[in-house]
Amino acid sequence: MIIGDRIRLLRESKELSQGDIEKRTGLLRCYISRVENGHTVPAIETLEKLARAMEVPLYQLFYDGEEPPAALPNLPKRKSADDIVWGSRGKEARVLGRFRRLLGRIDEGDRRLLLFMAQKMSSR
Numbered sequence: 001m002i003i004g005d006r007i008r009l010l011r012e013s014k015e016l017s018q019g020d021i022e023k024r025t026g027l028l029r030c031y032i033s034r035v036e037n038g039h040t041v042p043a044i045e046t047l048e049k050l051a052r053a054m055e056v057p058l059y060q061l062f063y064d065g066e067e068p069p070a071a072l073p074n075l076p077k078r079k080s081a082d083d084i085v086w087g088s089r090g091k092e093a094r095v096l097g098r099f100r101r102l103l104g105r106i107d108e109g110d111r112r113l114l115l116f117m118a119q120k121m122s123s124r
Contacts (some may be wrong), residue, residue: 006061006073008052013052028072 011021018036021031027049034040035050042050051058087096103111 002038003042003047003061004036004038010054010056011036014056018055021053022049025049030101 011018018029019030021027021032027046031040032050035042035046048058048062056102087093103114106114
């Protein structure tokens with residue numbers, strides 16, 4: 001079964017509209033429609049949002065049974081949020097610490113200008 005068909009089947013079985021899913025996930029209704037019609041392949045984070053919105057475990061988007069499959073593949077463990085956070089250890093932590101010290105020493109006007117420029121650069 002194609003993932004979009006499975007998502008539509010679960011959504012309709014819960015008697016939810018695409019608009020309801022839009023409100024619960026923040027995803028646009030047109031995007032949900034594209035996923036359900038097979039025009040877009042959602043990322044795993046998007047699938048997690050959809051599963052939460054329909055109040056089903058994530059495995060039900062892939063598996064038709066009521067219980068999780070007995071023989072799960074031997075998948076590597078996902079990193080925890082602490083492992084993913086940039087600046088939490090090593091060289092990144094030293095760079096972040098240096099940024100903190102330097103930003104703490106500049107005056108407020110220069111700090112605002114620097115943050116404004118960083119925002120503009122990141123939005124491109």
